[in-house]
Structures are given as structure tokens and as C-alpha cells.
Amino acid sequence: MRLAAATLALLLASACTTIPAAPPAAQGAAMVSPILTTPEARDTSTYAQPEVARVTHVALDLALDFQGKQVGGTAVLDILARPNAKTIVLDSDGLRIARITDEAGRELPFRVGAADDEKGAPLTIEIGQARRITIAYQANPQAGALQWLAPEQTAGGRHPFLLSQGQAILNRSWIPTQDSPGIRQTWEARITAPKPLDVVMSGISQGEPEDLGDRRAFRFKMDKPVPPYLIAIAAGDIDFRALGPRTGVWTEPAMLDRAAAELVDTEAMVTAAEALYGPYRWGRYDMIVLPPAFPYGGMENPVMTFLTPTFIAGDRSLTGLVAHELAHSWSGNLVTNSNWRDSWLNEGVTSYFEGRITEEIYGKERAEQEEALSFATVEDVLAEVGRDDPGTALHQPDGVESAGSEIVYDKGAAFLRTVEHIVGRQRFDAWLRSWFDRHAFQPATSQMLLEDMEQNLVRGDAALASRLKLREWIFEPGLPDNVVRPDPQAFAEVDAAVEAYKAGGTIPSGAWSGWTTAERQRFLKSVPDDRSAQQLAAVDTALGLSGTGNNEVLFLWLELAMQNRYEPAVPQVERFLSTVGRTKFVRPLFEALMGEGEWGQPIARRIYAGTRAGYHAVTQAAVDKVVNGEG
Structure with a gap:
């Protein structure tokens, strides 16, 4: 979720319009007014007060201590603040702060507030006129974003491994910053690690590592403003293999052949995605296949997607995961939900985009089957919790918990498929591409997307607006009656086999070998x-x-x-x-x-x-x- 960042856009209040951020030299005198303060945009998962002062750039200089399971060093933060701002508030979860200084090395007073089980604690710093501060700190060995693996937990079994997972609000456990998806930041890092371990991050590598004797220093840079949860790191005994001119995979040597074979279609996926919705703006698209302890299927960290090895099936039947994480390079990384109540803007749009990439690379039949599986999960959730449950709305108001990922991912995708069906694919694609272009490197809200659709897709056509039911789709529970349902024939053969099994115990052993993964999943989910x-x-x-x-x-x-x-x-x-x-x-x-x-x-x-x-x-x-x- 992740080109030059000289003009970082700030979200204004009621009109949801943007103004360019001041260049670095003028930041000390810039007014920050008001940023991400509309009711629908405000992020309740952060302590930050971005309307007063916000972080625009983070420079990390950290050492990895595998024995102590710690990360420590310094973070230099560039700040954009009101002229009369006296403090900046950061997010912190278990960070051990040694000292904080300004540009001249003078110590700045700070205090860590009371901790909340979910949000951690506010770190309030008295900045005065300082617009660049240095924080010397260590992360707690139990930092929630970091997982330290012993050698026996890796494929090679000889060296330890470190991986991070920052989404949604875990990066505050190892990086002192404003950990909110709407407060986009550029960043750079220098990371030292013991030999022979390699380090990768979700930024562009800045050349060969520096030899420090028994350690090496690795440098990375992300010059495009990203939400902080997309700063990611992994370190271990890993090798690289190119897959195409701008794509490649890192993983442990024992897994490299299998991973590269499974990911052979990646370059073609990037090309297909660009043909659909515009240029890939992040330079390289590399991936790392992690040890199996990674908690998610994938994480769309810019220029370095993190992947679970559980997607490796030997036949590329589960590479929809790769299509999904790649699609996040537009929906989620390029245009990001300003807060987690609108996470469908990241995941639902991406799930729709994933289907389009799958159709281009693997054909319409596979795409339709995967869409049918996806839609069935929405219907299952609605049957379980009720169609009027407020948690089944795409946008989640404060105090309402989503009914599950089936709503965020799958109902969101169904919404966009319905809009595409009603307005036509050509018109829909033109709008979605323009959405990415107009809001590139900016946070967004459900209200913004609704207004953008009304202005640039509906264009005053009252009859079309009535057919689309956009507000109902986004803000109301359940499924509107205009929903486009999957082709009932997508699983005709499988459904017939299910009925035969239920009726007489006939197991479809002959057909099974020719079925796709989606068809096999359909059958197993239908077994009594x-x-x-x-x-x-x-x-x-x-x-x-x-x-x-x-x-x-x-x-x-x-x-x-x-x-x-x-x-x-x-x-x-x-x-x-x-x-x-x-x-x-x-x-x-x-x-x-x-x-x-x-x-x-x-x-x-x-x-x-x-x-x-x-x-x-x-x-x-x-x-x-x-x-x-x-x-």
C-alpha cells in the first residue's frame, strides 16, 4: 500500500479537497489546517494530532540484536507543524525512549502517557520551534510487530530470522511515529545485522551492504509517501532470484526453486495490472516468501510483498494471492483508507482488481469460480448474523465492529462488480483508473469515493444513480437488491457431484484430478x-x-x-x-x-x-x- 514526494497531499476537512504540503525548507512556518479532521476521516486508533503537527519523513538507524530479540537505535523525524505548535504527539507501544533531541542536539522534554491495551501509549514531545527531532530508543523484545524466529523455525535450520507485520497498528511497537494510515510519510533506513544474514525492507535498496566486520549495514529508501503500517523488514539467510526485468523473489535457499517456479507469472501480472489501471509507480515489484510463522497469506508492503509459503502448491493454483497483493500497489498503497473503519477501500477494491488480473492471466472460468466462492462467503455471513446487522455495511461507523473479512473483502468486491455490470466495463475501468490517478499517494474515505463516483461516473444521470444504489451499498447493511450474482453454472459439475455424493455416497475420484482448486474447495465446503x-x-x-x-x-x-x-x-x-x-x-x-x-x-x-x-x-x-x- 504503498514519484517524487515533494508534494505530499493533505486531506482538508469538509470539502475533502487537497493542498500540496510545504517544501521541507518552509515546513517550520507552514499552517497545518485541518488535516484528516472530518468525522469520517478522523482516525480513532492513533493518539496523533495531525491538525497541530505531523510527521512527514522518518529516517531510521537501527541495529538488529537476535540474541536479545531487540531492535534499537535512532529515528529522525521531520515535522510539519503550525507556527504556534508546542508539542507533537506520536504513537508508542512498549518503546524504551532514552532521549529526544532537536537539530542542535538539545534535549527535548517528553512524556509517555497511560497505556491502552489496543493503542499503546501517547508519546508527547515538547518540540518548541524544532522541526527535526532525533529519538534514541529500543523496542521491547515482545514488540507486537516483530517476530524473532529460532533457526529450527526456518527452512534452513541454521540461522535465526526476523519478520515484521505492521498492519493495522503494530508498527508503533518498533518505530516511534504517528501510526495512522492517513498520515503518509516518506522514509529511509540504515539497518545493521550480523553476518551472514541479509536484510530486506519495503523500500528501494541503496546498493551493496557496508562491511562492518562481523556485521553489515543495509540501506533503503522510500521516496513516495506511504502510510506507516507499510514500513516492513525481514532478515535472515535469504537469497534472491530475478523473475523479470522488475520482479524477483527472496526466500531461504532451500525454498528458492519452488518459490520461483510458483511465481513465474509475476511479471505478466504486473503488465496486466498496468493495462487495466495505469502505470505501476513503485519501481520494482519484489517479493519475499517467509517462514510459515507469518500470520497472513500476504502483506502488500511496497516493493517487497511478504508472502506465506502456504500458497506454494506446485501448480500455481493459489497465485490469486499474488494477484491480490500486487493489486494493492494501486488500491491500498497508492490510495489508502484514511482510517480502519474504511478498510474496504483497501481490501474490497483490491479483491475486485485481483479478479480482473486473474481473468487476464488464467482465464475467465477460473476468475468466475473464485468470484463465486467469494460471494458465497458473503451470503454465509449474512445468514449467520442477519442482513440488518450494522456490521455488514462496508463503512463502519464508530462503535460498530465489522461482521468480518467477508464483508470488507468480498462484499466490497461484489459492489464493484455490480457497478461494472450496470455501467459497462469500459466506462467503469476508465473511472477506476482515474480514481487512482486523482488520489494517488493520498488517503481516502468512503464519503470521498461516493462523491467521486457521483461526479465522475454517474455525472448527473438520475436514472443511473437510482440503478446503482451507491449510498446503500456503502453505508447500509446487507446486500442491495441490484447485486450481480455469480454465474450459477460456474460450479455446475461440482454441484452435481455434491448431490450425487449426498444421495448415494458417490465420491468424484475421477473428476477430482481435473478440477481446479476452487472446484475442490466448493466440493469440500459442501460435504455434509x-x-x-x-x-x-x-x-x-x-x-x-x-x-x-x-x-x-x-x-x-x-x-x-x-x-x-x-x-x-x-x-x-x-x-x-x-x-x-x-x-x-x-x-x-x-x-x-x-x-x-x-x-x-x-x-x-x-x-x-x-x-x-x-x-x-x-x-x-x-x-x-x-x-x-x-x-
């Missing part, structure tokens, strides 16, 4: 959840579920097995949960076990006692609620 051990063993044997290399299919099988108390699958579940840290898989498997009462709960608690320390904080937080009976 009251199977006997004999029935489960027959399905496993006929379809080779336990031996599949496709983690999406394997997960569905293991979940089904646990929901039916299928003892033979327990050892495989334990192995899976001991080697995979992706929250999408881990939490539902623990939920399945905990839902099986006296049979499953002891198994869940025993496994979690041995696996929790290996999970990222994101996954730990999710599973803690399940195992402790809170989720």
Missing part, C-alpha cells in the same frame, strides 16, 4: 458435516486429501475431520498447527477442536501449549480468544 469415520476415511482415500500439497484443500479436509471427531487426522492436525502460523488456517482449526467439547478441547489446549510461542502476535491474539472461550 455429519460424516462417520468410515465415510471420512473413504473420502480421504479416494481424493488423496491427507497427501495434498495444496494447503487450502488440506485445511478444509482437516477442519472437516475435526468437526467430525475423526481421530486418525489428529496427528496431521498437530503437525499442521506446529508448522503453519497463518491465522486464516490456525484459528478455525482451533475453533473446530474447541467446538467438540470434551473430545476436542483437551486436544486444542495440548496442541496450543506447544505451538503458541511459535505464532506471531496477530495469530496468538486470535487463538487466545478461542482457547480461552472468548471468541
Whole structure:
């Protein structure tokens, strides 16, 4: 979510228009009035007061201490502030601040406020006339954004590994800044690490590392303003392989061949995305395939997408994940939700864009099947929570919790597919491309998108506006009645096989080998959840579920097995949960076990006692609620 940043746009209040930021030389006298202060744009997850003073650039000089599991050094912050501003407020979560100084080296008074379990604590600094400050600090070894892996948790087994995950508000645990998606910042970094480890970040590498004896220094730069959650780092025994003129992959040597083979279509994806919605503006598009402890499928950090190895199936059947993270280079990185109540602007738009890339690279049939799976999840959520549940609206008002990622991702994508269907693909594509161009490197809100659609897509056509129901889609719960549903024939063969299985126990072993991943997922999701051990063993044997290399299919099988108390699958579940840290898989498997009462709960608690320390904080937080009976 992530060219020259000389004109960083500031979001104004009521009109949602923008003015250019003052050049660095004039920042000390610039008025910051008012930035991100409209009710729909204000971010309640930050302590920052950007209408008074805000960070425009961060320069990090940090050392990685693998033995102590710490990051420490200095952060130099450039500040844009009102002339009469006396303080700047940053976000902090467990940071140990040694001292803060101005440009002349004079110490600046500061105080750390009371900590909140979710937001951390405000760091208030008395800046006076200072517009560049240096913070000397250390991150806590338990910093939520950072995961320190022991050698045995890596593919190579010889060297430790570090990875970060900053979204949504975790980067305040290792970087002192204003950790809000609307307060975009440029940044640079110098990172030292022990040999022979390499370091990568979500910025452009500034040449070969500097030799410091037993350590090396790596330099990176991001000259485009990004939301702070997109500052990311990874370090370990990693190698690089080019995939195309501007694309490549980093990963551990033992995984490099498999990763490169799975990602062979990446350059073609970039080209397809550009043809749809304009130039790729970040220079390079590289990726790093991380150890399996990474909590998400992927993270769209600019110029260095982070990927889980669980997408590697050997047949490129799960590369929709790559299409999704690439699409974020426009929706999310280029134009970013100003706060997390509008996260559908990042994820829903990206999910739509992902489908378009998939269609270009892999064909319409695969795209339609994946869309049908996506839409089915929306209907499942609506059936569970009710169509009037306020959490099923795309925009989430204060105090309302989203009904889930199915709304943020999948309902958001369904909205855009509906608009495309009504106005026509050519007209829709022209509008979406212009949206990215008009708001490049700026934060956005649902209200801004609605107004932009009305002005630049509807253009005063009252009849079209009535057909589109834009406000209802964005601000109201449920699904409007104009929703374009997936082609009912997308899974005709699979659905027929499901009915045959339900009626007579016929297992589609012959057809299975020719089915796509989406078709296999459709079948497994449709298997009745009251199977006997004999029935489960027959399905496993006929379809080779336990031996599949496709983690999406394997997960569905293991979940089904646990929901039916299928003892033979327990050892495989334990192995899976001991080697995979992706929250999408881990939490539902623990939920399945905990839902099986006296049979499953002891198994869940025993496994979690041995696996929790290996999970990222994101996954730990999710599973803690399940195992402790809170989720």
C-alpha cells in the first residue's frame, strides 16, 4: 500500500479537497489546517494530532540484536507543524525512549502517557520551534510487530530470522511515529545485522551492504509517501532470484526453486495490472516468501510483498494471492483508507482488481469460480448474523465492529462488480483508473469515493444513480437488491457431484484430478458435516486429501475431520498447527477442536501449549480468544 514526494497531499476537512504540503525548507512556518479532521476521516486508533503537527519523513538507524530479540537505535523525524505548535504527539507501544533531541542536539522534554491495551501509549514531545527531532530508543523484545524466529523455525535450520507485520497498528511497537494510515510519510533506513544474514525492507535498496566486520549495514529508501503500517523488514539467510526485468523473489535457499517456479507469472501480472489501471509507480515489484510463522497469506508492503509459503502448491493454483497483493500497489498503497473503519477501500477494491488480473492471466472460468466462492462467503455471513446487522455495511461507523473479512473483502468486491455490470466495463475501468490517478499517494474515505463516483461516473444521470444504489451499498447493511450474482453454472459439475455424493455416497475420484482448486474447495465446503469415520476415511482415500500439497484443500479436509471427531487426522492436525502460523488456517482449526467439547478441547489446549510461542502476535491474539472461550 504503498514519484517524487515533494508534494505530499493533505486531506482538508469538509470539502475533502487537497493542498500540496510545504517544501521541507518552509515546513517550520507552514499552517497545518485541518488535516484528516472530518468525522469520517478522523482516525480513532492513533493518539496523533495531525491538525497541530505531523510527521512527514522518518529516517531510521537501527541495529538488529537476535540474541536479545531487540531492535534499537535512532529515528529522525521531520515535522510539519503550525507556527504556534508546542508539542507533537506520536504513537508508542512498549518503546524504551532514552532521549529526544532537536537539530542542535538539545534535549527535548517528553512524556509517555497511560497505556491502552489496543493503542499503546501517547508519546508527547515538547518540540518548541524544532522541526527535526532525533529519538534514541529500543523496542521491547515482545514488540507486537516483530517476530524473532529460532533457526529450527526456518527452512534452513541454521540461522535465526526476523519478520515484521505492521498492519493495522503494530508498527508503533518498533518505530516511534504517528501510526495512522492517513498520515503518509516518506522514509529511509540504515539497518545493521550480523553476518551472514541479509536484510530486506519495503523500500528501494541503496546498493551493496557496508562491511562492518562481523556485521553489515543495509540501506533503503522510500521516496513516495506511504502510510506507516507499510514500513516492513525481514532478515535472515535469504537469497534472491530475478523473475523479470522488475520482479524477483527472496526466500531461504532451500525454498528458492519452488518459490520461483510458483511465481513465474509475476511479471505478466504486473503488465496486466498496468493495462487495466495505469502505470505501476513503485519501481520494482519484489517479493519475499517467509517462514510459515507469518500470520497472513500476504502483506502488500511496497516493493517487497511478504508472502506465506502456504500458497506454494506446485501448480500455481493459489497465485490469486499474488494477484491480490500486487493489486494493492494501486488500491491500498497508492490510495489508502484514511482510517480502519474504511478498510474496504483497501481490501474490497483490491479483491475486485485481483479478479480482473486473474481473468487476464488464467482465464475467465477460473476468475468466475473464485468470484463465486467469494460471494458465497458473503451470503454465509449474512445468514449467520442477519442482513440488518450494522456490521455488514462496508463503512463502519464508530462503535460498530465489522461482521468480518467477508464483508470488507468480498462484499466490497461484489459492489464493484455490480457497478461494472450496470455501467459497462469500459466506462467503469476508465473511472477506476482515474480514481487512482486523482488520489494517488493520498488517503481516502468512503464519503470521498461516493462523491467521486457521483461526479465522475454517474455525472448527473438520475436514472443511473437510482440503478446503482451507491449510498446503500456503502453505508447500509446487507446486500442491495441490484447485486450481480455469480454465474450459477460456474460450479455446475461440482454441484452435481455434491448431490450425487449426498444421495448415494458417490465420491468424484475421477473428476477430482481435473478440477481446479476452487472446484475442490466448493466440493469440500459442501460435504455434509455429519460424516462417520468410515465415510471420512473413504473420502480421504479416494481424493488423496491427507497427501495434498495444496494447503487450502488440506485445511478444509482437516477442519472437516475435526468437526467430525475423526481421530486418525489428529496427528496431521498437530503437525499442521506446529508448522503453519497463518491465522486464516490456525484459528478455525482451533475453533473446530474447541467446538467438540470434551473430545476436542483437551486436544486444542495440548496442541496450543506447544505451538503458541511459535505464532506471531496477530495469530496468538486470535487463538487466545478461542482457547480461552472468548471468541
